[in-house]
Amino acid sequence: GSRFYFELGLPLAVDGAGEASPPPPCALAVLLVDDNAVARRVLADALQSLGWRVEVADGGEQALARVSARAAAALPAYDMVFMDWQMAGMDGWQASQRIRAMAAGQTVPIVVMVTAQGRETLSERNAGDRALINGFLVKPVTTAMLVEAVVDARAAAVAAQRGENPAAPQAPVQRKRLQGMRILVVEDNKINQMVAKGLLSQEGADVTLADDGQLGVNAVAAAQPPFDVVLMDVQMPVMDGYLATRTIRQELGLTALPIVAMTANAMASDRAACLAVGMNDHVGKPFELDGLVALLQSLVGGAGA
DSSP, rough: OOOOOOOOOOOOTTTTTTTTOOOOOOOOOOEESSSSHHHHHHHHHHHHTTOOOEEEEEHHHHHHHHHHHHHTTOOOOEEEEEESOOSSSSSSHHHHHHHHHHHHTSOOEEEEEEESSOOGGGGOOOHHHHHTTEEEEEESOOOHHHHHHHHHHHHHHHHHHOOOOOOOOOOOOOOTTTTTTTEEESOOOOHHHHHHHHHHHTTTTTEEEESSSHHHHHHHOOOOOOSEEEEESSSOOOSSSSHHIIIIIIIIIOSSEEEEEEEEEOOHHHHHHHHTTTTTEEEEEEEOOOHHHHHHHHTTTSSOO
């Protein structure tokens, strides 16, 4: 029954003051390949929000079947393929190679690799592998990143047709502020898990997930080497974050292990409750990455060993 509102005072736009960003390409036929159901659903929703026609495949084998069926029905090839890297059975590189081979002189779709792996891993692939793809995205992916990847990949493809031989996608050097830090994320929401793991992994952290407080306690007890820090949701099934923290502190005797509440409960009383059970600090959702990184570095003393 609550109502929230705000007012913004904005200046009038000045004609010609700036150049608008180009709109996203329209009416693209897109194939999304990912063996993780949650990631597949989230990314499909983002693609469809751009007005693109999206078909999905749960792995490399199904992707090849989709491409083959489209050709058999005399339909135009997909404009874009967003391909997960690590999948059970046929991985993204193998599937991309097969899709290109199946084109046999016909229109070859633009392939963008989507992965939770760090960008530096792209440079570890040989030149032949890198030539299989037209772009590279690291999860979690936003709609703006999707549009930029499509625009850049299509421009590079046009340049290649003109014989300009653009460079293959390169992995930019990226500073890893949490390199080697071992982090346990205790969170029951799968999408929140994916976002947290994706962002923290990009910073170099080694991230382990637990679906509830009891599993979090079990993971802490079994960890060898031990975790450097625990990010603890508060409201979870089986065992909530408060009880999980007390168990870690009292039953496991780990009084020095940094535990940070990561919760949507952001009132002062919520923060006080978290500190009262032995947590070191409190971070609200959605978290701001730079602030979280700074907090983790202050608690752990930089990256893990």
